Amino acid sequence: MQIHFIAIGGAAMHNLALALHHKGYIISGSDDAIFEPSKSRLQKAGLLPEAFGWFPEKITTDLDAVILGMHAKPDNPELLKAQELGVKIYSYPEFLYEQSKDKTRVVIGGSHGKTTITSMILHVLNYHEKEVDYMVGAQLEGFDTMVHLTDENDFIVLEGDEYLSSPIDRRPKFHLYQPNIALLSGIAWDHINVFPTYENYVEQFKIFVDSIVNGGILVYNEEDTELKKVVEASENPIRKNPYTTPVYEVEDGETLLETPEGPMPIEIFGKHNLSNLAGAKWVCQHMGIDEEDFYEAISTFSGASKRLEKIAENNDSVAYKDFAHSPSKVKATTQAVKEQYSDKHLLACLELHTYSSLNAEFLKEYEGALDAADEAVVFYSPDAVKIKQLDEVTESQIAEAFKRKDLKIFTNPEAFRGFLFTKEIKNTALLLMSSGNYGGLNFEGVQELF
Structure with a gap:
């Protein structure tokens, strides 16, 4: 079978492309940008597009199907060509x-x-x-x-x-x-x-x-x-x-x-x-x-990638990063680390990064989410709010939402890094929660704190 992927660079999409390639299918694909590790993995398999962008000429009646990724827009030129030619179009789950x-x-x-x-x-x-x-x-x-x-x-x-x-x-x-x-x-x-x-x-x-x-x-x-x-x-x-x-x-x-x-x-x-x-x-x-x-x-399972993943440890302190971003996940993860390391000072840092978490109305769902931490920090980028075309979120709204008077709030990546990297990490459990990267935080740099 000949399959073409529109938006082949996504985490899920490129893995499906690799799986079908391994199964013996003929795979092609397009994307306007592809980042690591997708880029190297597609390149190794010979599936990396020669140029980034959308090329309607790649869509022909020789294709058995097109698989459409969420990253593509409804007016994507390749999608429109597939619809015009009557090529079978599948979503990823379909x-x-x-x-x-x-x-x-x-x-x-x-x-x-x-x-x-x-x-x-x-x-x-x-x-x-x-x-x-x-x-x-x-x-x-x-x-x-x-x-x-x-x-x-x-x-x-x-x-x-x-x-x-x-x-x-x-x-x-x-x-x-x-x-x-x-x-x-x-x-x-x-x-x-x-x-x-x-x-x-x-x-x-x-x-x-x-x-x-x-x-x-x-x-x-x-x-x-x-x-x-x-x-x-x-x-x-x-x-x-x-x-x-x-x-x-x-x-x-x-x-x-x-x-x-x-x-x-x-x-x-x-x-x-x-x-x-x-x-x-x-x-x-x-x-x-x-x-x-x-x-x-x-008994030998150590966890899924980015889910309570230990990134540093020394004699008296430990650091974890976690994908948690929704209120229920943040609360459960913070409580879990405090329970596991009850004798340590828990410094919990949360980046508000997703569309939901940066929505002024939704923020109130975070009430109490960081209560288990001894010290709590929230980081968010006003630029991310603009990119997502959301109403401005203020520091006072965040403070009010979490209902924690000693909450530290950072909107500047450099200021957050300055706070973290000058911190004396002693008898501490450090928890970094985000589906982003705190405006480019170098997690290897975090390891040097230990």
């Missing part, structure tokens, strides 16, 4: 469904934890040499790509994102997969640029639950009250398996998980991650991994 129609589809959804849970499941399956197809939202240790597709594997494990499918397909991605086995970790309002009300956001999860195939299985976190309501109200004829946070304790900075064989040390930590583990265990059991084998494998 194409994954086409590739998995004859497989058992396992879809991991929820406002938070889906990348970690998907990573846990894949780690356990890989540990026990159980081959599956997959798509996950982070680069995993032991896996070459974030997407793997074959003709022969029986299962495919898909991270089920609730964001839009493509510029011309406004359905949430996870509505398209029709899972046989599904997991939902919780519901916490996000993506307000697409789902302007909480009710509208929750509705997407109702649709997802009803999209599970008849007789399928839903594993869900019953400690999340909104999710529990959604699942219990659904009349879809499926099996419903609730899970809760397992029993654990923290001793001398080590988390011990209670198992039938007694307390077991694990590398991950935090109530939210232990809850993620409980959900992953259920899914793995439905995929043929027994409980004892699950525990053996999960």
